[in-house]
Amino acid sequence: MSAPEAPDVVAAISQRLQELARPWVGGEAVFADPARLDLAARTDPFTGQPTLVGKWAPDAEGRRGAVTLNDDGSFFAEHDVLVWQGAHFVEAVTVWGRPGVMKGEARFLDETGEPATGRGLG
Secondary structure, three states: OOOOOHHHHHHHHHHHHHHHHHHHHOOOOOOOOHHHEEEEEEEOOOOOOEEEEEEEOOOOOOOOEEEEEEOOOOEEEEEEEEEEEOOEEEEEEEEEEEOOEEEEEEEEEOOOOOEOOOOOOO
């Protein structure tokens, strides 16, 4: 992904992460804020292609996140949510895809720390 495309893609990714997390974090301005993302150029160790890798530093609640923007336009991002909802722990929200085709879900754990089934968002 070229550097000029990155800000628009990051904004869309951040918006989708915020939408997915809104039931648990509300409209917190700092959650997955694109302005707080630290992006750096890297080389993908598997493909050898240029990649942009970003990290959101932990916020006041200890939540952090990461995003990878690949040269082919694909991406993956994850951001901690870290809240209990009834008997389930909402660990994180993730988004993946490419511009124009984005999927996302929340990741739930049960009280033992194992993935809870049947709880995805999309």
